[in-house]
Amino acid sequence: MKRKNEANPRRSTKSPSLHASRFTDDVRENRIDHTFARLKAKGEKALIAYLMAGDPSLADTETLVLALERAGADLIELGVPFSDPIADGPVIQQAAERALRSGASLRKILQTVRALRARTQIPLVLMAYYNTIHALGEASFCREAQSAGVDGLIVPDMPPEESGPLRPGAAESGLRLIFLLAPTSTAERRATVIKQSGGFVYYVSLTGITGATLTDLGEVKQNVARIKKMGDLPVAVGFGVATPEDAARVSQIADGVIVGSAIVKKIAECRQDSRMPELVGDFVRSLKVAMAPPAPVSSS
């Protein structure tokens, strides 16, 4: 709770006064960049919490984002539900099904982001499958996302080679395109992906889908080191980080720790409970505490 007012990036991010001539990413202040820089200065690692937007409802998503921020999450990844999520395991698949049944869509999620922006400046990243963006139109998606207050975008089924239609709009609006690297990525691909990434690089900790079990931390460590050597971007590690212990171990080797399925599972378990935001918050707080043993930032 102490940190509530710390995340205070310059309001210029939302300024509509920028003209088309200001094209490059760098000129835009971005909440993601700001957060990683701020944490780095304090010697902390970022806790990136994933939620499926609309699970169980978009109103809950709004409450949850704020609860997770209070619990110590530094950045929130909002999943956009898709009918055919090929990169996701059963936990997130089922959450997507619940979200779709609750009526969530990319358009409505952008409205939720807009509403959240009156109450928080925590960096918000959307994780959306390509077709949901394509259906809205790449260019108009970028405009609307920026004006709603989205800071970055992860498209799990869009490698850099297919990002052409999104790049101009993303650059213009300052939206960071966050690409993924995997254990199977070659050195050559690491170079390509790092060059095209903004905000941070998302390192997939295992050869598999979301919610699988992390086994080979040695390989993660080695690959994160390789990625860090190739550029200045922060590296966040996700897939398979499920417990405070996992978070602690991963935080020692990466700049950010992404927890998705474990949080989504928690939400699923207590979605009938009126104390759901607090219960999920407690779990997230335990992750954040585990990540910073010498000087806890959380008030719990």
Place this chain on the structure above:
Amino acid sequence: MKLPDPQGRFGQFGGAYVPETLVPALQELEAAYERARNDRAFQKELTDYLTRYVGRPTPLYFAERLTKRFGGAKIYLKREDLCHTGAHKINNAIGQALLARRMRKPRVIAETGAGQHGVAVATVAAMFGLQCEVYMGTEDMQRQALNVFRMRLLGATVTGVDAGSRTLKDAISEAMRDWTTNVRTTHYILGSVLGAHPYPMMIRDFQAIIGREARKQILSAEGRLPDLLIACVGGGSNAIGLFHAFLKDRRVKMVGVEAGGLGVAGGKHAARFATGKPGVLHGTMTYLLQDEDGQINVTHSVSAGLDYAAVGPEHSWLHDSGRAGYTSVTDDEALAAFDLLARDEGIVPALESAHAVAEVVKAAPTLKKRQVMIVNLSGRGDKDVQQVARLRGVTL
């Protein structure tokens, strides 16, 4: 112009929209396929298996009674139903299994809708001694129970997929998840001209033998090229297989037949070109049945093999460029054609292929007697006998 381009594009269609974990595997596959394509030893081995194991070339059969019935164009059937395992699917399964062996992947996986591709993969996996797992929607497992048992007889593990619509779409998603997890040891034998590059190109190349044979056979039978080609289109591998050798013969018309289900107007169908629009599913940009938010629609067809929300990207290209035409027939029209071919010609077609026959019923009377059409009879109907009986209330 040679399509696809190096990025795997057929115009705006195609590409490779996959998670990063799979990108290196697709690049490895593309390189392996490129080497194999130019390797005479590989081509000879493939031809050998197609000849001695699959039973190629398949006959081009003149359907005399059917021709007489309509009094129009001469109707030829390309008998892919006579391939080992009962459908054209094995042309591709053999090609990819040989590639898997060259890439030293001891395990293959596949998705299947009607079960024909699954049976073909289980078959070649048995022959080559590869470990095999087939994903199938539980809805499809029910309507194609015979093929499920066949796959198990052949030593494959059949895994039911209970997500989403529990049909082909969900089986492909699950197979992609398996591949993402086991990519280092596993080759994914995709069954149609779908998915990320290089699949649509490679599978087209493996199926193009259908058209190459048919072109030679019709020239020898009629001394001329056909006026019309007809094939059913689920993903569209049998159709591309027939069409491809004729693409440059500008006077040969081509029609792909999609599943009209309970009728296009009612929304319960799989006619992507009727009401779909371009989008990305399972790795490729192509025509899709989707809602305005980009969520994939649940499709319907009496035929499990055509019951899929996306069409192969090359078909999208052929459609938009106007080189091929696409139409649809309903479940009822397909079932009537199923009977017709059985009674007139003594051939029980697969329900997928019955869609192509149903289009013959519409097209043949409009053509002149001297005109010639070739219909791809992509598979045989043994697998569908139980389902047709059930639909008619017959207890076996």
